Amino acid sequence: MKHLFSLFLLFLLPFFAVHRAQAQTPGPALTFSEHIAPLVYQHCTPCHRAGEVGPFPLTTYQEVASKAQTIKFVTGSRYMPPWKPDPSYRHYLDENTLSTTLIQQIKDWVDGGMPQGNPAVAPAVPTYPSGSQLGTPDLVVPMPRAFTHLGNGQDLYRVFVLPVNIPADRDVAAVEFRAGNKRIVHHAIIGLDTTQRGQALDAADPGDGYTQFGGYGFDPIEPNWAGWVSGTQARFYPAGMGKKLYRRASLLVQIHYGPSYTTQTDSSAINIFFARQPVRRYVQTVPAIGPATLTNGPFVIPARQVKTFRSQYVVPIDVTLLSILPHAHFVNKSWKIWAVKPNGDTIRLVKINNWDFRWQGTYRFTSPQRIPAGSLLQADITYDNTANNPRNPFSPPQEMRWGESTLSEMLLAYFEALPYQTGDESIVLSTAPGRATAPGTVQMAVFPNPAAGSSTVRFQLERPGPVTVSILDQAGRLVRAVVREKAFPLGPQQVPLPLSSLSAGLYLVRLETEGFSRSEKLVVK
The missing domain is CATH 2.60.120.230 (Jelly Rolls)
Incomplete structure (x- = not known):
């Protein structure tokens, strides 16, 4: 029996040796180019880039490596990315969470000395629209002048009255607030006024705008036309849904400036994107949960x-x-x-x-x-x-009651809502940032229009693919091939339309991708 047991051990020794060698063999080295850059560009760079809310950019190896220990800590503690809803309860568009595996990858890469790897295999930094998350707006409504927020350590709720001078009522597909100074702008609520009462309150208060805690001082036609809080991803409404913007209306922009101990200025603005398809259903923003x-x-x-x-x-x-x-x-x-x-x-x-x-x-x-x-x-x-x-x-703690001050408390839940129609549940909303669409469609817009010299076609892809953009005459004959079968990533894109040498008149801009085609009229002046 002892002899047989010895033979059995001799038989198993090679197996244990191979198993031990495999266990001791390190896995492939983690590098920035192959492993870290893709997750940083997806989860971090949308906010950590010039002009956005992140306090420092994360667009290159050097930028990421210089903040590597910080990144390791804030991802390991799940402080970043700052996604608060519980993903085990339900999921949302623009959800931004890191799996346990990705968090461990970041830790292992940092602890391993942060190797860059081969820069040639690193993905390209995503292309982002300048001054917007959605592209070129149809209308920009800025504050008239920079506003000075005193460094007295106090909250301030200031309402700015911004007249909108458009020749006719327009349907709106997206509203995007752009905070000028994200260090002091905590949130903004935008109302729509057609009564001129906002102008009267503005005139009675020195300087631009007027100070108002708790609303606007009166009830405008739509008190929650749009809004913004830090980290919000702007989006287009689903096709056929949107907001109404009345001609000669005013936007009432109530900005909450948080406490600051240094005097700072802010120049915020609102980007408005007009609907390219008829809007038949208008979305309301309602506070359905509150103290009442x-x-x-x-x-x-x-x-x-x-x-x-x-x-x-x-x-x-x-x-x-x-x-x-x-x-x-x-x-x-x-x-x-x-x-x-x-x-x-x-x-x-x-x-x-x-x-x-x-x-x-x-x-x-x-x-x-x-x-x-x-x-x-x-x-x-x-x-x-x-x-x-x-x-x-x-x-020590003090009794807390309702109040607009940061040091008071609130309890509110807002919903974007509209009356139900049969089939609403089957609408599929885009998983890419930008325009929400029905399945298989591509949204596009040509701006400016009419145009002279040049224009731009903006479009949103649901998945990466080749795109052809052409300019046709009214009979459908090719006038100019702008791009042919050019590969584009998913998300919002822009392509310049050169119009030089084109005679004044009506043309068609055609976009084709993966069996789908759509055309928009373009007037060349």
């Missing part, structure tokens, strides 16, 4: 207590929801919002386990959500007003 819907109000958070408020609201009509935006301040800890249909089924809307005042956002559903009439819209919202909350602005 609480079942255990009033909204008072005692000092040294953790308190959960419960909200309940009966949905009066069939509605379609496009997005949700919860809003609170420093002592808030968590959100959970859901709807219970009349038949008892539950619709999950959002769950945030670790609220962060600095990273709020609009969370857009991957498909429109139908909430039937009679459904209960419910929410649990928890606040931690104890000394254990590191974000509590007071030490």
Whole structure:
């Protein structure tokens, strides 16, 4: 028996040797070019580049390597990317999370000395539109002058009245607020006014705009026409949906300037993109959850207590929801919002386990959500007003009540909503940043139009592919081949249209990609 056991061990020794050698063989070395650049460009660079919210750029190996230890720490702690909704509860467009595997890759790369690898195999830095997340706007409405925010450590809510002089009412496919100074601009709410009352309040307050906590000082025709918080990804509305912009209207832009101890200036602006397809359904932004819907109000958070408020609201009509935006301040800890249909089924809307005042956002559903009439819209919202909350602005803790000040508290949830129509659930929204489209379509626009000398065709691809752009005459004959079978990545793109030597008249700009073709009229002056 002993002899047989010895033979058995001799038989197994080669197996153990091979297994040990395999275990000790290191895996392929992680390099920036092959492994780190793709994930940085996807998850970090959209915000960490010139003109965006990130405090430093992450577009090159040198930039990433210089911040490598910081990147390792903030990704390892899941502080970055700053995506707050719980992905195990539901998913959204523009979701930005790192898997455990990717976080480990970053750590291993940093700990391994941050090798660059072969620069030739690194992906190209994505091309981003300048001054916009969506492309060239049809209308830019800027603040008239730079506004000075005093360095007195105080919050300021300032409403700027920006007249819009357009010859006729227009349908709007996207609204994009561009914060001029992201160090002091915390958020912006944009209202639409046709009464001139905003101008009267502006005239009564020295300087540009007027100071107003809690709204605009009156009820405009649309108090929540658009909005912005840090980190929000701008998007086009689905085809056939949008906003109305009235001629001779004014945009009321209420900007929340956060406390600062240095005097700074801000020059923010609004980019407006007109609809290229008829808009038949107008989206409303409604605050459906707030103090008035609480079942255990009033909204008072005692000092040294953790308190959960419960909200309940009966949905009066069939509605379609496009997005949700919860809003609170420093002592808030968590959100959970859901709807219970009349038949008892539950619709999950959002769950945030670790609220962060600095990273709020609009969370857009991957498909429109139908909430039937009679459904209960419910929410649990928890606040931690104890000394254990590191974000509590007071030490010792103080009783917290509703207020516009950063040091007060809020409880609001906004929804982009419109009356339900049959088939809304089947609308597929684009997974790429930019325009939301129906399946298989390509959105395009020609601007300026009419044009002389040159114009631009803007388009959005749902997936990478070859694109052909041509200029045709009214009979459909080729006048100029602009690009032929040129490969473009997914997302928003722009192609210049040279118009020199073209006679004045009406032309067609045709875009073709993967069996799909679309044309837009172009008037050459």
